[in-house]
Amino acid sequence: MTPAPSSGADYACAILTIDLDAVAANYRLLRGAAAGACAAVVKADGYGLGAARVGARLAREGCRQFFVAQIEEGIALRPAVGAAEIFILNGLTAGAETAFTEHGLKPVLNDPGQIAAWRAHGEHLGAPQDAILHVDTGMSRLGLAPEEVETLAADPDGLKGLNLLYFMTHLVSGESLKNRINQDQKARFEAALARLEPLAPAARASLANSSGVFLGPDYHYDLTRPGCALYGVNPTDRAENPMRHTVTLMGRILQVRSIDAPQTVGYGATHRAGGPARIATVGVGYADGYLRHLSSNGTCYIGSTKVPVVGRVSMDLITLDVTGVPEADARPGGLVEVLGPNVTVDAAAAAADTIGYEILTSLGPRYRRVYIDADPETGG
Numbered sequence: 001m002t003p004a005p006s007s008g009a010d011y012a013c014a015i016l017t018i019d020l021d022a023v024a025a026n027y028r029l030l031r032g033a034a035a036g037a038c039a040a041v042v043k044a045d046g047y048g049l050g051a052a053r054v055g056a057r058l059a060r061e062g063c064r065q066f067f068v069a070q071i072e073e074g075i076a077l078r079p080a081v082g083a084a085e086i087f088i089l090n091g092l093t094a095g096a097e098t099a100f101t102e103h104g105l106k107p108v109l110n111d112p113g114q115i116a117a118w119r120a121h122g123e124h125l126g127a128p129q130d131a132i133l134h135v136d137t138g139m140s141r142l143g144l145a146p147e148e149v150e151t152l153a154a155d156p157d158g159l160k161g162l163n164l165l166y167f168m169t170h171l172v173s174g175e176s177l178k179n180r181i182n183q184d185q186k187a188r189f190e191a192a193l194a195r196l197e198p199l200a201p202a203a204r205a206s207l208a209n210s211s212g213v214f215l216g217p218d219y220h221y222d223l224t225r226p227g228c229a230l231y232g233v234n235p236t237d238r239a240e241n242p243m244r245h246t247v248t249l250m251g252r253i254l255q256v257r258s259i260d261a262p263q264t265v266g267y268g269a270t271h272r273a274g275g276p277a278r279i280a281t282v283g284v285g286y287a288d289g290y291l292r293h294l295s296s297n298g299t300c301y302i303g304s305t306k307v308p309v310v311g312r313v314s315m316d317l318i319t320l321d322v323t324g325v326p327e328a329d330a331r332p333g334g335l336v337e338v339l340g341p342n343v344t345v346d347a348a349a350a351a352a353d354t355i356g357y358e359i360l361t362s363l364g365p366r367y368r369r370v371y372i373d374a375d376p377e378t379g380g
């Protein structure tokens with residue numbers, strides 16, 4: 001008999017397990033909470049989890065609307081999500097019109113030039129094309145500025161030749177439930193809707209990202225656009241996270257060094273073991289997205305024992321103080337929890353002085369990826 005081929009999971013330096021069942025459960029929770037329809041934001045490769053896998057699973061959960069940032073992301077996503085709508089947040093870049101229609105992508109129109117170009121494309125094709133119109137209510141980033149809304153509203157034919165599906169805006173601080181800026185943005189959005197709806201009476205409205213869903217039904221409108229909450233990041237500023245965790249990262253112990261005399265650990269000699277200690281070296285580094293800010297700052301777990309990162313994070317390695325762990329539990333070949341139930345994405349983000357979004361989107365290409373998917377398309 002030929003031996004079964006190795007899965008690689010037994011020798012990989014780090015194993016990233018992505019729980020698509022948890023992503024699906026998070027989607028169902030968000031959809032159930034929303035007054036209207038619920039899209040899924042899968043930009044930046046599904047916040048690092050794999051846009052095609054996430055998209056395919058959520059399409060099977062009944063998600064009909066997906067958002068990505070870039071047209072290339074939309075092209076890559078198309079085969080995974082069947083006939084679902086794919087919207088491109090970064091808008092219509094010059095010359096991309098044909099690629100949009102070829103791949104069935106719909107632009108979020110962010111400025112008057114894009115409106116004009118998309119209308120011209122519709123005229124060229126002989127039919128008004130679908131789009132979302134983005135109105136800026138406080139980000140000063142993408143979308144129509146207030147004076148551009150006024151100019152547009154002054155022309156009764158300003159949105160003619162487009163099939164406008166939604167007016168959209170984006171929250172600045174949706175995660176701070178008590179922040180007044182949420183109400184201010186909602187009021188500005190309402191004012192813009194009042195001006196623009198006569199130009200496109202069939203268009204609906206979309207405001208809420210993940211956090212906006214938790215601001216209450218007043219913020220839901222017709223389509224919510226959650227991203228981070230799908231992937232388990234806490235969308236609220238409450239202590240209790242309503243979402244399920246979706247990623248577990250286990251790092252392999254490559255070597256364990258016993259230190260007797262005082263000795264420094266790692267680049268720059270930033271950590272000094274003063275007395276007898278055991279240092280485990282694990283095959284995860286900043287090239288994998290284990291942020292260098294976690295030097296002498298991060299935490300891992302062996303079983304239920306906390307083991308601190310000591311010394312600098314290297315490109316391919318971190319060093320952990322495992323002095324308090326029984327030798328049998330911290331051996332070369334063993335695994336340590338780098339992210340998981342004890343080290344949540346939000347906790348790792350807090351230690352790294354960043355946000356869960358950055359921890360997730362930094363998850364590196366060298367990790368061996370294992371997907372949990374109780375509803376796979378191909379039974380694999």
Ligand SMILES: *Cc1c(COP(=O)(O)O)cnc(C)c1O
Nearest residue numbers: 041170209210211225226227228
């Ligand atoms: C990224 C993004 C979202 C999703 O935001 P989350 O905070 O991850 O839920 C929604 N809308 C727009 C315009 C975005 O850029």
